[in-house]
Amino acid sequence: MPSKRSPYSAPGSVAPTGDSAVRVCILGGGFGGLYCALALHQHLGKISRPVHITLVEPRDRFNFTPLLYELLTQELAPWEIAPAYTDLLKHTAVDLRQDWAEQIDLAQRRVTLRQGSPLTYDYLVVALGSQLRPPLVAGSQAHSLPFNSLGDAERLERRLGDLAHQPTVQVVVAGAGPSGVELACKLSDRLGSRGHVTVVDRRGEILRSYPERVQRAAGRALGKRGIAVYLNAAIDGVDATGLTFGHGGQPHHAPADIVLWTVGTVPRPWLGGDALKPTPFGQYPVRPTLQLLDHNNVFVLGDMAAMPAPGRERAPLTAQAAYQAAPVVAHNLAALIAGRSLKPFVYHHLGDMLTLGQGEAVVCGFGLCITGRLGAFSRRWAYWLRLPTMAHRWRVLKHRLGLR
Numbered sequence: 001m002p003s004k005r006s007p008y009s010a011p012g013s014v015a016p017t018g019d020s021a022v023r024v025c026i027l028g029g030g031f032g033g034l035y036c037a038l039a040l041h042q043h044l045g046k047i048s049r050p051v052h053i054t055l056v057e058p059r060d061r062f063n064f065t066p067l068l069y070e071l072l073t074q075e076l077a078p079w080e081i082a083p084a085y086t087d088l089l090k091h092t093a094v095d096l097r098q099d100w101a102e103q104i105d106l107a108q109r110r111v112t113l114r115q116g117s118p119l120t121y122d123y124l125v126v127a128l129g130s131q132l133r134p135p136l137v138a139g140s141q142a143h144s145l146p147f148n149s150l151g152d153a154e155r156l157e158r159r160l161g162d163l164a165h166q167p168t169v170q171v172v173v174a175g176a177g178p179s180g181v182e183l184a185c186k187l188s189d190r191l192g193s194r195g196h197v198t199v200v201d202r203r204g205e206i207l208r209s210y211p212e213r214v215q216r217a218a219g220r221a222l223g224k225r226g227i228a229v230y231l232n233a234a235i236d237g238v239d240a241t242g243l244t245f246g247h248g249g250q251p252h253h254a255p256a257d258i259v260l261w262t263v264g265t266v267p268r269p270w271l272g273g274d275a276l277k278p279t280p281f282g283q284y285p286v287r288p289t290l291q292l293l294d295h296n297n298v299f300v301l302g303d304m305a306a307m308p309a310p311g312r313e314r315a316p317l318t319a320q321a322a323y324q325a326a327p328v329v330a331h332n333l334a335a336l337i338a339g340r341s342l343k344p345f346v347y348h349h350l351g352d353m354l355t356l357g358q359g360e361a362v363v364c365g366f367g368l369c370i371t372g373r374l375g376a377f378s379r380r381w382a383y384w385l386r387l388p389t390m391a392h393r394w395r396v397l398k399h400r401l402g403l404r
């Protein structure tokens with residue numbers, strides 16, 4: 001839905017000369033795109049030329065994904081973790097286009113939208129995140145629920161509502177990565193003695209790629225709740241009755257009222273015909289400044305970008321990495337516009353945080369690991385500090401403290 005009229009509205013308009021506004025177009029309003037737009041707005045006072053920022057995002061609310069699980073236990077309300085873009089951008093110069101970007105034409109510097117008129121840009125930022133991997137397991141799409149967005153959390157809530165009068169509710173979670181473990185613990189606490197929760201994963205350990213201390217804390221949390229965990233289990237199919245898998249050479253069937261699918265997201269592909277070659281992992285190579293190779297005026301960040309990270313192959317696909325990259329892209333955009341020098345992105349791994357049930361979490365970083373209620377408090381505090389905009393953080397804090 002087009003909002004304010006912007007310089008982009010004129011198809012075919014050309015790069016600015018003299019005093020005409022510099023057009024920055026940001027695709028995707030997640031951890032990379034939204035935070036970049038907000039940070040760029042902060043730079044505007046230091047740039048002598050007028051700059052017009054347009055953010056293209058199909059959703060009406062930002063999704064703070066790490067806190068989505070808290071909706072299931074009603075520890076947080078939807079407005080706290082999914083504030084409306086119109087509120088977040090109210091006092092900024094960012095022009096929101098609630099629309100899907102469909103095609104990027106790098107040569108013409110043009111983005112085609114699903115509904116609105118095309119946008120021409122001088123600088124482009126691409127941060128479209130990840131999407132579900134095309135289904136490889138029979139029935140997984142038809143008979144399981146994903147858990148990646150506020151919309152998914154609302155769908156799960158409706159399903160739980162439908163089952164409210166059942167004496168027992170059987171939940172099977174496919175995947176023992178962070179999403180699978182966090183969901184299993186929260187749902188177990190939500191359902192209490194009515195719930196039977198099972199986690200199935202084809203790998204031999206939970207939370208592969210996480211430090212051992214995090215794995216141990218998660219193992220204890222799952223065990224304490226009586227959550228059945230099947231590892232080295234190959235999922236064969238999902239149907240309306242549950243999930244079938246092979247384990248220990250035997251076929252198994254885990255009956256389920258709800259199957260949650262937490263395996264397999266992949267970076268979104270580039271939009272359009274420009275022959276950009278992704279890495280084997282599906283990300284796009286970028287320079288240390290996060291500019292696209294061969295395109296000085298295009299930045300890619302977040303899950304879609306193979307962002308450099310010291311001591312690692314690349315930065316992880318996390319909110320933490322996208323959140324750190326966003327101000328660097330904003331700085332470099334401002335620097336390009338003002339003719340100053342750019343800076344490289346350096347990823348700093350600040351640690352790992354996982355919720356392990358209602359009022360329980362593990363937080364590990366800088367050689368320390370905190371669990372239980374203190375872990376939950378630390379995690380909540382760390383995320384509160386990273387909510388977008390001071391005004392939204394303040395609204396959430398006042399609400400939590402019971403202030404008007």
Ligand SMILES: Cc1cc2nc3c(=O)[nH]c(=O)nc-3n(C[C@H](O)[C@H](O)[C@H](O)COP(=O)(O)OP(=O)(O)OC[C@H]3O[C@@H](n4cnc5c(N)ncnc54)[C@H](O)[C@@H]3O)c2cc1C
Pocket residue numbers: 027028029030031032033056057058059065066067068099100101102127128129130147148149179268301302303304317318319320321322353
């Ligand atoms: C349930 C869940 C829990 C998570 N927990 C954690 C955690 O605890 N810690 C952590 O660090 N990371 C976590 N992550 C990962 C984290 O959310 C991502 O790594 C991060 O959001 C990536 O940022 P991004 O900007 O690349 O993409 P996103 O934040 O996903 O933003 C992409 C945006 O692009 C929009 N978009 C998509 N297609 C188009 C299009 N064609 N045109 C315009 N807009 C488009 C989407 O609507 C979305 O708003 C979690 C993810 C999920 C799903």
